[in-house]
Structures are given as structure tokens and as C-alpha cells.
Amino acid sequence: MELTQLDINKIRQEFPTLGEKVHGKDIVYFDNAATSQKPQSVIDRINHYYEHENSNVHRGVHFLSQTATNAYEHTRKLIQSMINAKHEHEVIYTKGTTEGINLVAHSFGEKFIHEGDEIIISYMEHHSNIVPWQLLAERKKAILKVIPVNDKGELLMEEYHKLLSPKTKLVSIVHTSNSLGTINPVKEIIEAARKQGAAILIDGAQVVPHQSIDVQELEPDFLVFSGHKMFAPTGVGVLYGKEELLNQMPPYMGGGDMIDTVSFEKTTFNDLPHKFEAGTPNIAGVIGLGAGVEFINRIGYDYISNREKELLDYGTERFNEIKGMRIIGTAEKKASVISFLLDDIHPYDAGTILDQLGIAVRTGHHCTQPLMKRFEIPGTIRASFAFYNTKEEIDKLVDGLQRVKSMFGKK
Numbered sequence: 001m002e003l004t005q006l007d008i009n010k011i012r013q014e015f016p017t018l019g020e021k022v023h024g025k026d027i028v029y030f031d032n033a034a035t036s037q038k039p040q041s042v043i044d045r046i047n048h049y050y051e052h053e054n055s056n057v058h059r060g061v062h063f064l065s066q067t068a069t070n071a072y073e074h075t076r077k078l079i080q081s082m083i084n085a086k087h088e089h090e091v092i093y094t095k096g097t098t099e100g101i102n103l104v105a106h107s108f109g110e111k112f113i114h115e116g117d118e119i120i121i122s123y124m125e126h127h128s129n130i131v132p133w134q135l136l137a138e139r140k141k142a143i144l145k146v147i148p149v150n151d152k153g154e155l156l157m158e159e160y161h162k163l164l165s166p167k168t169k170l171v172s173i174v175h176t177s178n179s180l181g182t183i184n185p186v187k188e189i190i191e192a193a194r195k196q197g198a199a200i201l202i203d204g205a206q207v208v209p210h211q212s213i214d215v216q217e218l219e220p221d222f223l224v225f226s227g228h229k230m231f232a233p234t235g236v237g238v239l240y241g242k243e244e245l246l247n248q249m250p251p252y253m254g255g256g257d258m259i260d261t262v263s264f265e266k267t268t269f270n271d272l273p274h275k276f277e278a279g280t281p282n283i284a285g286v287i288g289l290g291a292g293v294e295f296i297n298r299i300g301y302d303y304i305s306n307r308e309k310e311l312l313d314y315g316t317e318r319f320n321e322i323k324g325m326r327i328i329g330t331a332e333k334k335a336s337v338i339s340f341l342l343d344d345i346h347p348y349d350a351g352t353i354l355d356q357l358g359i360a361v362r363t364g365h366h367c368t369q370p371l372m373k374r375f376e377i378p379g380t381i382r383a384s385f386a387f388y389n390t391k392e393e394i395d396k397l398v399d400g401l402q403r404v405k406s407m408f409g410k411k
């Protein structure tokens with residue numbers, strides 16, 4: 001679908017929070033990598049569920065339960081089609097990316113990781129894709145190996161190929177870095193891991209909201225992402241896993257809905273996907289996630305990624321006009337994230353002044369402390385754009401940064 005600037009203004013009106021005032025100023029929201037804003041259609045869909053459909057799923061023959069179950073399962077179909085999964089039951093609902101990775105670390109790790117096995121991650125992983133593997137490595141006496149990055153914030157692929165060996169049992173890599181914006185060569189990463197017989201998990205938290213992903217083409221074993229970064233509510237996300245592997249993995253949590261039969265002597269488990277969805281799930285969240293996917297479908301990934309590329313290029317150009325600007329993360333392939341430092345001004349101070357101007361950016365280590373250590377910095381100021389942002393908003397941020405500089409007596 002071809003969208004004009006006029007259309008963007010109209011779409012912005014669908015997001016109530018984009019009309020908010022902060023400290024008396026029109027809000028400029030550049031913290032989309034932390035969480036995106038929600039369109040009215042998602043908010044309305046959640047309200048509709050609570051007002052007209054509220055009931056538990058998979059448990060009742062009554063009308064409301066059937067209605068809620070249908071809506072809940074409809075989202076699964078939408079996700080299946082969005083990522084082109086072969087089977088609907090390869091889509092497992094989680095709380096988000098973090099829970100998806102922990103599920104795999106526990107369940108896959110329990111079955112397939114043994115003493116001396118190796119797990120490969122990278123320097124640019126979010127803590128969610130580091131700590132679960134560290135805990136697993138400790139439990140199993142396995143070894144964690146880390147792919148280094150160059151000064152532009154790109155993976156050193158020759159080092160990756162050297163780290164791979166028949167001992168490698170799992171490679172878990174972020175598709176798009178939340179701190180640097182780097183888009184990793186996941187196809188090459190997956191193919192090389194596959195040759196060694198290793199399983200591959202892709203952390204898709206920062207890609208699924210921006211770019212279309214086809215799991216049958218890429219062929220990861222697992223893909224995880226969060227609803228709240230893709231216009232949907234918090235507390236809901238997805239673990240995609242290949243059927244064959246998921247079937248071999250033990251349950252993560254025990255409880256209602258994940259069982260077939262229970263007796264004190266022996267319990268048997270439900271089929272996929274329910275085996276991994278114990279307890280009453282986040283029904284409203286899942287239904288809201290479906291509305292988020294429908295929103296993305298309406299706008300179209302092509303439009304989203306083209307527009308975000310335009311914003312990234314414009315932002316990078318404008319930021320580079322500022323004296324004392326140091327962009328951290330200058331990879332050839334980048335998503336719409338600009339992380340930077342300004343002279344020797346502490347990111348927290350800059351963030352606080354920008355907030356007074358109504359501008360929301362994130363400051364700090366962005367849950368990537370090892371990466372910050374690699375660049376020998378305490379953290380960055382991060383502006384992350386969504387397709388609904390505008391060049392005028394970027395201009396406001398640039399003016400704001402000049403203001404920050406002058407408050408610190410910088411030329």
C-alpha cells in the first residue's frame with residue numbers, strides 16, 4: 001500500500017499517546033525499541049474482549065468460552081501466516097522474548113545440552129539472551145562462547161566460523177541489536193550452525209516489528225519475539241519452534257491445559273502448542289496481539305521498513321551535523337536505532353533535559369552491559385524510530401541536543 005505524508009498524519013491520530021503533551025510540549029516518542037505505542041484498534045479489541053467475550057479458553061462448552069477460544073486461536077493463525085510457519089501449533093504463546101528464551105534454555109537445554117557442550121552467543125546480545133544460557137551452562141557444565149564485534153558494531157563472522165565445532169549444540173543470536181541497530185547476517189549464521197548440527201535460536205524482538213521474517217526460508221529452529229514492541233500489549237509474546245524439535249522437548253511448566261491425563265502415578269502431556277502453555281494464559285493480551293498483527297498487515301511491512309529507513313538516513317545525517325556527536329553502531333546494515341554520545345555529557349543528564357522538552361529517548365546500557373564494556377562506555381542515549389515518527393520530530397530532537405550542549409557550555 002502506498003502511503004503519503006497525509007496518510008501518516010491520519011495514522012498518527014490512531015495512536016492516542018502520540019497526541020499527549022509532556023511538560024506542556026507535544027510528545028516526541030523515540031523509545032520505540034523499548035516498547036511501541038498502541039493504535040486504537042488494539043486498545044478497542046482488548047476492551048471488546050473484556051466487555052463482551054471475557055471467559056477462560058479451552059475449558060468451557062459455553063458460548064463465551066467458545067468465543068474467547070476462537071479469538072485466542074485466531075491470533076495463532078495470524079502469527080503463523082505472518083512468519084510463514086509450516087504449522088499453526090509451532091506458534092507458542094509466551095509472556096515475551098525473555099520468557100521464550102528461558103523456555104528454550106530450560107526445555108531444550110534439559111534434553112539436549114550435556115557436560116562439555118558448547119553454546120554460542122554474541123557480544124551484542126540483550127541480557128535476556130545471555131543470562132539464561134549462563135544459568136544453563138552452570139547447571140549442565142556446558143561452555144558459553146561469545147562472537148566478538150568490530151568497532152562498527154558488526155559481528156566478526158570469521159571468528160564465528162572459528163568458534164563453531166561439532167561440540168556446538170546451540171547458537172543463539174539477536175537478529176537486530178537493540179543497542180546498536182545492527183542487522184546481523186542471520187542466514188549465514190544459521191546455515192553455518194546447521195552444518196555443525198547445532199540448533200539455532202533467533203532473538204527477533206527488534207526485527208519482527210519492522211521487517212517481515214519467513215521462518216521456512218530462514219530455517220531457524222526457534223524464533224522469539226514480544227508483542228509490546230509490535231503495537232500489541234505487554235505481557236504477551238511468541239516462541240516459534242520447529243514441530244519436530246518441540247515434540248522432543250519436555251514441558252517447561254506444569255499445570256492446567258498442558259496435560260492429557262493426570263494421575264499420581266503418571267501424567268501424560270497435551271499436544272503442541274498446549275504442552276508449553278500451562279495455566280490460564282494472557283487471553284486479552286493474545287487477542288490484542290492478533291489486533292497488532294492485523295494493524296501491521298494493514299500498513300504493510302514494505303511501507304514500514306521503507307519509511308523507517310528514510311527516518312534512519314535523515315536522522316543519521318542530521319545527527320552528524322552536531323559537533324561532539326559520536327554514534328555508537330555504524331554497521332552497513334542497520335535498523336532505525338541511533339545510539340550516541342554527545343561530548344562528555346552523561347546520557348542520563350541529556351535524557352533528563354530532553355524529557356523536559358517533551359522528547360522521550362532511552363539512556364543507559366539498554367540491557368547490554370557486555371557490549372557497553374566492549375565500547376568502553378557507560379551507556380548511550382538511544383533514539384529508536386517507528387514508522388509513525390516524522391522528520392519534524394527528528395529536527396526537534398536535534399534542536400533539543402543543541403540545547404543540551406549549550407546548557408553544558410559546549411560549542
Ligand code: C6P
Nearest residue numbers: 033034096097098126128178205226367
Ligand atoms: N529490549 C529495549 O529497550 P522483553 O523484555 O522480554 O519484551 O524483551 C527482551 C529483549 C530481548 N532481546 C532484545 C533484542 C530486546 O531488545 C529486548 C528488549 C528493550 O531495548 C527493553 S530492555
